[in-house]
Amino acid sequence: MKAVSIQAFGDPDGLAVIDVPVPAPGRGQVLIATEAIGVGGVDVLIRKGALAAYGFQEGFVPGNEVAGIVTAVGDGVDEAWIGQRVWAFTGTGGGYVDQAVTGVEEIVPLPADLSAVDAVALGNSGVVAHFGLAHAHFAPGESVLVRGAAGSIGITTVQLAVRSGAGAVAVTTSSAERGERLRELGATHVLDRGGDGDGPAGYDVIIDVVAGPDLPSFLDRLNPNGRMVAVGVLGGPPPADFGTRLIAAFRKSLSFGTFSADTVPGPDGHAVRAAHFAAASRGELHPVVHEVLPLAKAELAHRKMDAGEVFGRIVLTP
Structure with missing residues (x-):
């Protein structure tokens, strides 16, 4: 079968399509014929070598979420799963493939x-958007201010904040066109990347996808008792x-925290996913797909990510 691996850390041309054996599902696992593969920001960081200290090495196959059809199951797995359409978490990687293997506890049926x-x-x-807002209480x-709202996490955070009754939902983004698209999804105020624009004077909650050198200036935008969470x-x-x-702002009782989906128990995360999938099937949540590309063009997908061209999510298909 085909897979895309990181042959060399750095630029997207370090990605290569390789042939690998079809994996056999072990005990408690399922084999999925992938129909869609998500390209995420963490994949880019791994490809660049920025997370090498966490054990990622050259030769790694990135990608941690796929969707497709279960074609085989290992020992201990109900054969009724065969033929079902599912979303699946593949762990820290292994998703840029045309056939993926993962634990049965890591799959969610699709409407x-x-x-x-x-x-x-x-x-x-x-999941990041839901629990990021919860982490911010x-x-x-x-x-709410969503900093870096043009990616799939930011777009979903905007929609969930609106659905949950936010008084105002401001976003930072890089262009007027993106701002208008975010308004269509519920944003009430559009700011530039520096946070300037016609928005509230302060915010109760800031969800930050970006971090970086400008993060401190956004702490200044919190209201008294405000909370900022970097996701x-x-x-x-x-x-x-x-x-x-x-x-310096001690008397405002500000809070800063970080949130990683790694801290969410599996069943809790899957329950949220199932609810979101159901809401999307009813038209209440709107997944935003920037572009669908063949798996063999993963390098191009990463070039678009590096160039900041993506609004929503790039998806690969075998």
């Missing part, structure tokens, strides 16, 4: 009218001394 492409546009991003009526580091780590902004 009949939800496409595999939409499923991978929503599966992981929805967001409450109805509060104002991504697409712009790199913040300055080492960014915490001094919190101390």
Whole structure:
């Protein structure tokens, strides 16, 4: 079968299509004929070598979410799964393949009218958005700023905040066109990347997908008792001394936290995914797909990610 691996850390041309044996599902596992593969920001960081300290090595096959049809099961797995359409988490990687193997506890059935492409546009991003807002103790009526809202996490956060009764939902993005698309999804205010524009004077909650050197200036935009949660580091780590902004604003009782989906128990994450898939099938949530590309063009997908061209999620298909 075909897979895409990172032959050399760095630029997208380090990605290569290779032939690998079809995996056999072991005990408690299923084999999935993939119909859609999500391309995420973490895949880009791994490809660049930015996460090498966490054990990722050259030769690694990226991708952690796929959707498709179960074609075989291992010992201990109900054969009724065979033929079912599912979303699946493949772990820290192994998703850029045309046949993926994963544990049966890592799959979620798909509604009949939800496409595999939409499923991978929503599966992981929805969990990060949902629990990121929960981590910030967001409450109805509060104002929310989504920093870096053009990616799938930001887009889903906007929609969930609106559905949950936010008083205002502001976004930062790079262009007026993207801003208009985010307004169509419920954003009430559109700001530039620096946070400037016609928005509220302050925010109760900031969900930050970017981090990077400008993170401290957004702490200044929190209302008293405001909470900022970083759910991504697409712009790199913040300055080492960014915490001094919190101390300087001591009397405002500000909070800063980080959130990773790695801390969400599997059943809890899958319950949220199932609810989101059902909402999307009813037209209540809108997965946004930037482009669908063949698996063999994973390099092109990563070039688009590096160039900041993507609104929503790029999806690969075998």
